[in-house]
Amino acid sequence: MTEHSQLDDFERTGGGAVLMDGNRLRDEIVAELNAEITAAGSPEVCLATVLVGDDKPSRIYVRNKQRKAAEAAMVSRHVELGADAAQGEVEEAVRDLASNPGVHGILVQLPLPEGLDADAVLELIPPEKDVDGLTPRSMGRLVRGQPGHVPCTPLGVMRLLDRYGVPTSGTRAVVIGRSTLVGLPQILLLGRKGVDATPTLAHSRTPELQAVCQQADILVAAAGMARLVTADYVKPGAAVIDVGISRTADGIVGDVDFDAVQEVAGAVTPMPGGTGPMTIACLLQNTLAGARMLGAFPA
Ligand code: NAD
Numbered sequence: 358m359t360e361h362s363q364l365d366d367f368e369r370t371g372g373g374a375v376l377m378d379g380n381r382l383r384d385e386i387v388a389e390l391n392a393e394i395t396a397a398g399s400p401e402v403c404l405a406t407v408l409v410g411d412d413k414p415s416r417i418y419v420r421n422k423q424r425k426a427a428e429a430a431m432v433s434r435h436v437e438l439g440a441d442a443a444q445g446e447v448e449e450a451v452r453d454l455a456s457n458p459g460v461h462g463i464l465v466q467l468p469l470p471e472g473l474d475a476d477a478v479l480e481l482i483p484p485e486k487d488v489d490g491l492t493p494r495s496m497g498r499l500v501r502g503q504p505g506h507v508p509c510t511p512l513g514v515m516r517l518l519d520r521y522g523v524p525t526s527g528t529r530a531v532v533i534g535r536s537t538l539v540g541l542p543q544i545l546l547l548g549r550k551g552v553d554a555t556p557t558l559a560h561s562r563t564p565e566l567q568a569v570c571q572q573a574d575i576l577v578a579a580a581g582m583a584r585l586v587t588a589d590y591v592k593p594g595a596a597v598i599d600v601g602i603s604r605t606a607d608g609i610v611g612d613v614d615f616d617a618v619q620e621v622a623g624a625v626t627p628m629p630g631g632t633g634p635m636t637i638a639c640l641l642q643n644t645l646a647g648a649r650m651l652g653a654f655p656a
Contacts, residue, residue: 370619372619372620372621373619373620374618374620374621374623374624374625375623375624375625376624376625376626376627377517377518377520377596377598377624377626377631378627378630378631379517379626379627379632379633379634379635379638380630382516382634382638383425385520386516386641387425387428387638390429390430390431390641390645391429391430394429394430394431394654395430397654399430400654401432401459401653402430402432402461402645402648402653402654403431403432403433403461403462403644403648404422404426404431404433404434404461404488404640404641405435405436405454405457405460406419406422406423406433406434406435406436406464406466407436407437407438407447407450407464408436408437408438408466409438409439409442409466409469409470409473410438410469410470412468415466415468419435419464419466422637425637425638426641426644429641429645431641431644434454436454438450442470444474444477444478447469448478448481451463451465451478451481451482455482455483455486458653461485461486461645461647461651461653461654462486462488462640462643462644462647462648463486463487464488464489464640465478465479465482465489467491479491479492480492484498484505485647486651487506487647488640488643489508489509489640489643490505490507490509490542491508491538495507496508496542499542502549506643506646507542507546507643508538508542509635509636509637509640509643510539510600510635510636510639511543511577512542512546512643513632513635513636513638513639514543514598514600514632514635515546515547515552516635516639517598517626517631517632517635518575523575523623523624524574525547525552525553525554525575526553526554527553527554527555528554528575529554529555529556529572529574530547530555530556530557530573530575530576530577531556531569531570531573531575531576531577532544532547532558532559532577532579533559533578533580533585533612534559534560534578534579534580534601535558535560539579539600540558540560543577544558554575557569566590567589567590570590570591570592571589571590571591571592573591573592573595574594574595574596575595575598576592576596576598578597578598578599578600578601578611578612578613579600579612580612581601581602581603581612582601582612583605583611584610584611585612586599586613586614586618587614587617587618588617588618591621593621594622594623595621595622595623596623596625597613598626598631598632599611599615599625599626599631599632600632601613601628602633609628609629610628613625613626613628615627
């Protein structure tokens, strides 16, 4: 069983699991960023967002990112293109931001409307401004252990584990989902030197998923399958992190059956209020790091 003795000071669920509160940690990080930027004399640190089309959730995500950027004393720029924008128009918008020395981070909100080639658009973002960490160059740096931006959602998971004192070294971790956005980078981060978990990558063709998950001291669910992880997937005392978001008739639902799992887990994220806010917090941290890499903010 995982030792959670360091977790004694934190808020707990009714079942006794530590609540890994992403809203709270995001607010702490935003306040730290604000303090750091203000203390440096408020140089402009600018996050640019690009929204193409009229996907409602995407619009909400972008608005939240801009709102939190302002709270962190950052400036945001926003470029919006219609759903019928041509590939060339989107690429031109990103090229402009890439060459603008006043922009330190570029976030292209995905998914792009059907028919547009997202990879070709992302390729135009220089590594320093790739605050989402999704371009092949950033991913390559992550694989090779070189400095660069790390994708925000799996990085947010690592920040939660760290903040809530969940031990990683010597533990077994299971990540459900193998996307380049979440699952794959999550595996790399958990297995990194210094973190030293032993991660297993599970996916839709993994046999006996439940038995695999039962081995995990740290279980990260990023499948996008509503309430896939029930209490009988969870090793007693494990840390369970819910990344999945499914829109159902009951509203937004995570991959984790929170009510049942919090009775068994040692620590658990709420959904909403867990990994979502942390994704934004890490985006803003990456933006400040980008400004540093570009020499626009004191090292
Ligand atoms: P994806 O569809 O690209 O990947 C899903 C992965 O889950 C695939 O590798 C698939 O093999 C695996 N999978 C699907 N069903 C499974 C099952 N029944 N058993 C085992 N594995 C299964 O999705 P993604 O982009 O990685 O996103 C995953 C989820 O996380 C989605 O719900 C998405 O909305 C959500 N998400 C949340 C945040 C956040 O900030 N919380 C950020 C990004 C994505």
